[in-house]
Amino acid sequence: MNHHEQQHGDGRGYAPEHTPRMEWAKLAPDVYKAMWQLEKAARQGLDPALYHLVKIRASQINHCAFCLDMHTKDALAEGESVERIIQLSAWEESKHFYTRKEIAAIELTEAVTVLTEGFVPDEVYARAAAEFEEAELAQLIAGITAINAWNRFSVATRKVPGHYKPAAQGARS
Numbered sequence: 786m787n788h789h790e791q792q793h794g795d796g797r798g799y800a801p802e803h804t805p806r807m808e809w810a811k812l813a814p815d816v817y818k819a820m821w822q823l824e825k826a827a828r829q830g831l832d833p834a835l836y837h838l839v840k841i842r843a844s845q846i847n848h849c850a851f852c853l854d855m856h857t858k859d860a861l862a863e864g865e866s867v868e869r870i871i872q873l874s875a876w877e878e879s880k881h882f883y884t885r886k887e888i889a890a891i892e893l894t895e896a897v898t899v900l901t902e903g904f905v906p907d908e909v910y911a912r913a914a915a916e917f918e919e920a921e922l923a924q925l926i927a928g929i930t931a932i933n934a935w936n937r938f939s940v941a942t943r944k945v946p947g948h949y950k951p952a953a954q955g956a957r958s
Contacts (some may be wrong), residue, residue: 802945802947803943803945804943804945805942805943805944805945806941806942806943807942808942809938809941809942820931820934820935820938823927823930823931823934824931824935826927827924827927827928827930827931828924828928828931829924830920830921830924831921831924831925831928833863834860834863834864834865835886835887835890836928837856837859837860837863837865838860838865838869838873838883838887838890838891839890839891839894839925839928839929839932840852840856840928840932841853841856841857841860841870841873842873842874842876842891842894842895842898843894843898843929843932843933843936844856844932844936845873845874846894846895846898846899847898847933847936847937847940848940849935849936849939849940850946851939851940851944851945851946851949852932852935852936852939853946854946854947854948854949855946855949855951856932857870858949858950858951859951859952861951862951862952863951868882869882869883873891876888876891885916886916886917889912889913889915889916889917890913890916890917890925892909892912892913893905893909893910893912893913893925893926893929894929896909896910897926897929897930897933898929898933913925
């Protein structure tokens with residue numbers, strides 16, 4: 786029996802699974818389709834491993850358990866190391882796990898995700914601009930924006946984590 790089954794089925798004291806507030810994708814199907822179009826467009830030209838780190842880091846900041854479940858499973862299924870995923874929330878103390886380009890993307894992800902602390906600092910943008918071609922940087926900003934939108938839909942509607950199964954390797958479009 787895996788941890789998920791224990792968590793939900795044997796009564797060992799785990800908290801009960803919450804229920805979602807609504808199935809927003811079914812209630813707003815045109816918005817959901819538009820979000821998938823944004824997702825597909827945003828990830829074009831981005832390194833999948835880097836984009837997984839961006840999605841995981843934004844989801845950590847936004848406390849989106851559903852997206853953390855999904856994107857960590859996808860990253861692992863596509864060959865990402867457990868160690869790099871674990872260290873991501875403390876990346877500033879474990880920079881040696883990441884490339885300079887990944888660090889620039891993670892730093893930009895944090896700045897764009899937490900706009901309540903002010904605008905994206907020029908230094909953060911400049912570090913990203915030094916690591917990414919301009920078109921790729923535009924794609925990265927689109928990807929950061931897309932995961933933040935997915936996080937907000939999932940957190941607002943309380944999508945339930947733990948049930949996601951990653952697609953077979955190479956099966957994603």
